[in-house]
Amino acid sequence: MFTAYHLTVLLAIIPAVILLETEVAYGQGLGIEVRDSKGTIVGRQGPAGDDPFEMGLFAVPILAVDAILLASLSLRRRDFLGIKRSISHILAIDASKRITVVILTSLLAIYIGFSVSEIFDRETFSDFDQLENDVERWPSDEVGIIGANYLLSIDYILFWVSLYVFGNIRLSPFLASIALLFMTYLLTTEMARKRFAGLVAVIVLMQSRTFLAFDTVVSYDNFWALFYVVSIYMILKHRQRVWGRFSPILYYLSIASKPLAAIFVPASLHFIYKTEFSSRRQKLVAALPYLVFGTAMPVLISGRIVVSTFGFDAELFWDVINGWPVLLAPDGFFFVFILPLVVALYLKARRGAVLAESVIVFMMLNLWLPPFLAGSVGIANASYRAVPLLVFFSIGIGMLLANAEAKKETGLSKMISYAVILLTLSIVVLTLTSTIFPSLIPSIVFAD
Numbered sequence: 001m002f003t004a005y006h007l008t009v010l011l012a013i014i015p016a017v018i019l020l021e022t023e024v025a026y027g028q029g030l031g032i033e034v035r036d037s038k039g040t041i042v043g044r045q046g047p048a049g050d051d052p053f054e055m056g057l058f059a060v061p062i063l064a065v066d067a068i069l070l071a072s073l074s075l076r077r078r079d080f081l082g083i084k085r086s087i088s089h090i091l092a093i094d095a096s097k098r099i100t101v102v103i104l105t106s107l108l109a110i111y112i113g114f115s116v117s118e119i120f121d122r123e124t125f126s127d128f129d130q131l132e133n134d135v136e137r138w139p140s141d142e143v144g145i146i147g148a149n150y151l152l153s154i155d156y157i158l159f160w161v162s163l164y165v166f167g168n169i170r171l172s173p174f175l176a177s178i179a180l181l182f183m184t185y186l187l188t189t190e191m192a193r194k195r196f197a198g199l200v201a202v203i204v205l206m207q208s209r210t211f212l213a214f215d216t217v218v219s220y221d222n223f224w225a226l227f228y229v230v231s232i233y234m235i236l237k238h239r240q241r242v243w244g245r246f247s248p249i250l251y252y253l254s255i256a257s258k259p260l261a262a263i264f265v266p267a268s269l270h271f272i273y274k275t276e277f278s279s280r281r282q283k284l285v286a287a288l289p290y291l292v293f294g295t296a297m298p299v300l301i302s303g304r305i306v307v308s309t310f311g312f313d314a315e316l317f318w319d320v321i322n323g324w325p326v327l328l329a330p331d332g333f334f335f336v337f338i339l340p341l342v343v344a345l346y347l348k349a350r351r352g353a354v355l356a357e358s359v360i361v362f363m364m365l366n367l368w369l370p371p372f373l374a375g376s377v378g379i380a381n382a383s384y385r386a387v388p389l390l391v392f393f394s395i396g397i398g399m400l401l402a403n404a405e406a407k408k409e410t411g412l413s414k415m416i417s418y419a420v421i422l423l424t425l426s427i428v429v430l431t432l433t434s435t436i437f438p439s440l441i442p443s444i445v446f447a448d
Helices: 004-022 059-074 079-091 097-120 128-137 154-164 171-192 195-206 209-214 222-234 248-256 259-274 280-301 314-327 332-350 355-377 383-399 413-436
Strands: 032-037 041-045 445-447
Touching: 004 332, 032 332, 041 332, 059 413, 097 171, 097 195, 128 154, 154 222, 154 248, 171 195, 171 222, 171 355, 171 383, 195 383, 209 383, 222 248, 222 259, 222 355, 222 383, 248 259, 248 332, 259 280, 259 355, 259 413, 314 355, 314 413, 332 383, 332 413, 355 413
Parallel strands: 032 445
Antiparallel strands: 032 041
16 A cells, blocks of 8 residues: 555655756776786776775775675574565555556656757767768668668668658657666566566666666667567566567567677576466467577578677677676666675575566676677677666566565476576676776786
C-alpha cells in the first residue's frame, strides 16, 4: 500500500533526479598509465607517483560501501547496522497502478524537460558530418558505410524518417532513449513482479551520466539497446503466442542497428533457459531463432564490422580491462555498487527469483566480451557501448526488490549458476582493482 512514508521517499527522490539531470561536470579520470616495452612509466593520467597501490578517485567509496554491504549480506543472523531491517521494509514497498502512472510520467517528464533542448543543437562528434551525408544520400549505393546492404540499415531508416519527416535528425535517437527508459520500467516490473522495482530501475538509469551523454546522439544512438531490451521483454510475453513471436524480430533489429548486439546471443539463451514456459517444446521454439542467429551471425554482420586483426593480443585485452574505469568515470555509482549487487542478485536467485541470475549474465557478457573482442579481432571499446551494461545494472538494482518464490534447482542449473557467479566476480574484481589501484594492473598502453 502506498502511504505517506512512500510519498516522502518520492519527494526526496525527484529533486535528486533533477539535480543529477542538471549536472554537467563529468568528473576526473580514474587513472591511465603509459609504459614502454620494459614496463617503465613514461606518462600518466590520473593519480601521480609510481606507487602501484596508489588509490584512484573512487577507491574509498568503493571499499567502504562494499565492506558494509557485503558484511551485511554475509551475516545471516545479525542485523549489521540495521541494514537488513531497512531492506525488509523496502522489499515490502509497492505502488498501485495509479500512483505508478503518476510517478513514471513525472520521471519521464523531468527527463524530457532537461534533455529536449539538446536535439536542436548541432552534434559535435567527428562521425556526425559523414553520417549525416550518408543519411541524406540513403538509400543510394553511394553510401559508403552500408552501401546497398539494406537489411543492416535499420538505424539509417530511422535517421532518414527523423530528418525528412520531422525535420530533425536527432529526434529519433531522443525518442529511442525515452522508449528505453519506459522499456526498462516494463522489463524490470515484469521480471520482479513489482511496479516499485521498475520505478527504481528507471531512476538509476536516469542518473547515469553515460546514458545522458548519448541519449540524443546520432553518431552513437541507443536503438540497439532499445530493440534488445524489447526482445527480452517479448520472451517473457511468450505465453501470449502472438507477442512471443516478435522477440527474434526485435533482436534482429538490434543487430541491424549495431552488429555488436550479436554478443548478446548467450544472454538471450540463458534468459530463455531461466524463464518459465508451459512446456519444454515451447521453450525450444523460443530458443531456436536465437540458435540460428548464433550460427549465422558472421554472415549477417560481415558488412558492418571492420576486423583489424586476428589472433590474441594480451596488451589490447588489458587495454579494455584497464579502460573500464576511464570509460565509465562519470558513473561512480556503478563502481561503488556493482560488486555487492552481483552478490545480492546471486543470493536472490538462489532464493527463488531465478531471473536475477540472467541479469548477472547480461552484465558479465558486457564486461567480459569487449576485452576479448579487442584482444582477438582488434575491436576497440567505447563509452557508448556501455549503455546496455548500465541498463541491466539498473534492472539489477530493481531486481533486488523482486518477489521471490522458493524453487528447487536441478544439478545442471546449479552448475550454471556457479559458473556464472565465478565468471562475473572475476571480471568485476579485475575492473574494481583497476579502479581502486589504477597503477597496479599492467598498463593499458605499451609504447614501442
